[in-house]
Amino acid sequence: MPYVNIKITQEGATKAQKKALIQGVTELLAKTLNKNPKTTVVVIEEVSMDNWGIGGEVVSEIRKKQEQKILS
Structure with a gap:
């Protein structure tokens, strides 16, 4: 029985x-x-963007920063 956990940020x-x-x-x-697809489990977890870091930044x-660049 495969189990897949997908984690994504809460961005809608x-x-x-x-x-x-x-x-x-x-x-x-x-x-x-x-x-077997009938025994495959897939879970999606949404993580707050404040709890997810990339390259030392949340x-x-x-x-x-990305929004500010777009607006300027």
């Missing part, structure tokens, strides 16, 4: 996008590893 992924991720990962495991600050 829609229900349809999450459904597409779950279906896509399930299909990929079935095609690539011949895993994502919320990175996004603010």
Whole structure:
């Protein structure tokens, strides 16, 4: 029974996008590893941008800088 945990930042992924991720990962495991889709578990966890860091910065600050560049 494959278990896949997808972690994304809380930036407004829609229900349809999450459904597409779950279906896509399930299909990929079935095609690539011949895993049974009925026993494949996919969990999506949304993490606050203040709790996710890249390159020593929290994502919320990175996004603010990106927005400022766009606006200027």
